[in-house]
Amino acid sequence: MACSESKRASSPDAFVVTPKELTLAEATEGIGGAGELCFEIITSTGTFSGRLFEHKAPKTVTNFVGLARGRRLFQDPETGEWVSRPFYDGLTFHRVSAGSFVVGGDPLANGRGGPGYAFGDELTPELRHDRPGILSMANAGPNTNGSQFIVTERPLPELDGAFPVFGALIGGMEVIRRIARAPLLNDQPVEPVVIQSVAFFRRKP
Template structure:
């Protein structure tokens, strides 16, 4: 008996993105007011360790007024409110006079990470047929479903530029592949404009960035482990 498998893609049984409630609310409120002046951009922090020693805090302002979806992704990964995030993860790639990269809290080597933005589920119907001894196709009634998940999101915009030290931007693997990996610039990097989404900047703790940069190398490997010991959001009254 000879088996033939035919696979066909059905209309997605479920295709959705769980957009961030707070990002959506922020954008809607700003659109209604016509101004961002009444709303403060969120601030978040990393408490850093280098070589197992505390080296201080980096504080970021997230530009939710320009890139609300990207800013919300980073904020929620700092708080860990989705059940996963940056706490305990490392900076896996540090190149002096360029940037410090982190955010891979799944594989810890630059190949992983994920955003907060849902899963896109696609159902695939696999129909198993067999050829009977009379050379007629008969359905074996075996139906299998598969799901494909993606935890990346699109490039929101390229309004903000890589204008200098302390700029916070998304690392990616090409267009529209934003997850959780990010980098902090240590110099002007204008060649990254239009390819990586800038969504914030360091507002305090540049000396900590200097310390991290100091254990980097041309290859990106670090001479000592660089770890985000703790992180979260700074609530301002």
């Protein structure tokens, strides 16, 4: 079932094609360890970690890892120049649906920002919003994925088929609960929740 428009990120004014797209190998080069690809996000509220479905959602994982590690070019919202630096550092979780999900990854912090490009949906039937801690892309409709991502606090089957799933939490779910239940003003945490850093590692399942 398609999600209502109110649960989508607002559409950016325009989409352009990034000068260079990464491969998964380029995005993950140099990440230590062996086994499944994992991430750790440190925020001002706490730290959470998860695994990424690099084999079932390679395009989406490549984009997320490439942006986070500064290997994917994006358009600076202030200058319009194409730059490469860790994209998510310093951004906030700008939207909260209380008790349901949190959204981060918008450089404008208003639901309209992104990396200056969009990429197509990578929808895999077995990857569903079937439990707390699912990581998926926020978007404004089909094939408008950019940088904004969702973390669920509970199962949300109504998001299936519209928001590409590409990971799941393995630790720190209590941090997501704190964010999702924090005092809000216009669907934003009154006390901003800032992404301080995003790191990657591999581990054996």
